Amino acid sequence: MDAAESNVTIPKLAIENVSMVFDTNGQEFVALAPVNLEVPAGRFISLIGPSGCGKSTIFNIVAGLQAPTEGRILIDGQDATGLIGQVGYMLQKDLLLPWRTVLDNVILGMEIRGTPTAEARDRAMPMLQRYGLAGFEHSFPSKLSGGMRQRAALLRTLLVDMDVVLLDEPFGALDAQTKAKMQEWLLTLFSDFGRTVIFVTHDVEEAIFLSDDVYVMASRPGRVIDKMPVDLPRPRDRSIVSTPRFVAMKKYCLDLLHGAAVPETPPAPIAA
């Protein structure tokens, strides 16, 4: 890479040549072929792909929970390979602790980082009230609906003040209606907090609706096969999903995922 060029705009997160190879009884299994990915600050990108394409492996490596066979993770240009606590990571399950109230669950990250409990609660309280958990601050997670639990889990992730946030299929287990509501809620949070988000999903429509860029992945070996910019204006309304432009992008992604013959270039930008 050209040093001068990289100085111009240091990406918030860079995944450099990261690969993952497992060695089982002398047989090499490539979970992830070298992946290169750069995410500028404040962007929302999605990874979509079939199961086994290495989405979760990428997340684990970025979060420092797995060491890559090769390659590095750079956050603000600094090597963060194998370091934990550098990014916010929300797993598929909400993983709320049943013995803590919603408020005390949400402050878990701050607590681990050494923020005094009282101060953490003071910071979290207005967030809970603003982002749809008012009245449930002192309830236990078992009293919450699936959507509410995901809200709490996401707030827990956002409140640790990490610039990069990884979201691993956070709405995968929700029903369609709740999911749509949560997507809009997430977009509100995204514009309020201004974080850099990497979102993993199976749902092509969800990926396009939320993202600035969609990365399409393939399995055996896990790899990124295409990057599709989503140049739809924000804020986005739900009705956008039925516009021809959106439908064309969705078709493009689905064709890629299903390995069908793919057009040479992604759908052309909207002709003004």
Add this chain to the structure above:
Amino acid sequence: MTSRTTTLPANAMPMGNTTSNKSPPPKRIARRLPVQRLWPMWAIAATQAGILVAFVALWEIAANTGLVDPFFWSKPSAIWSTMITFFSQGDAFTDIAYTFRSTILGFIIGTSVGALLGMSFWWSRNYALIMQPYIICLESIPKLALAPLIILVFGMGLSSKVAIATALTLIVSTLTAYSGVQAVDKDQEKLFYSLGASRWQIFTKLVAPSCVPWIISILRVNIGLALTGSIVGEFVSSQHGLGRTILYAGSTYEIALVWVAVIVLSALSIVMYIGVTWLEKFLRKGVVH
């Protein structure tokens, strides 16, 4: 393709028809859903009391008419008067307190040390693997068989009874707490690590609270085991305690006193059981929601 799909149902239809024509129609069972009507609570209580009264009365009559030998079996009226003497002039309360103390101490030490030991296996996989065979060996030893040895080592006083009660409860608690450790959600651990948590933070904020319901579940079993341990210790050698009273009364053919001690022991056991149930509820409230 098309010819095959059309012939398939055509073939299947007559086949299905012939079989259903030949077999007789299935018999239908005319049976109503059994519904039990619950008696009112007073009727249940009255019946319970009635059975007890009848049992005591029959025992008394049988002993008086010589149907059972009162020398070996004693009789309710003799047990009652012995009970009064036991409480009014004997060392009843010393004995009860002695047995109670060794049971509670053994219960507390066995449960807490066992729980800590079990949870400590979370710290290192190597340590857990090394310790595993020893724990299994200790579990399989019939601990009561060691009672005479423990008395020799710890002496005739309270400490030997506590030691036996501890021996009975410790390993069970260890194994249960270790099961709790193994049941900790790996994703939950992953979440903590992703937040940058240290091992100690994961232990105090995740592993220990996750194990609490497991430890709670062993409390009721342990109080019974601890009592058994104390009594056996008193059987082997002791100056005080209800177990010693039973042994002493048996060897001097004071059968009524044996019964008195057994009844008092049962009452003590029930009181402790209720206490533990209360403790369990209290702990559960703090952890499980």
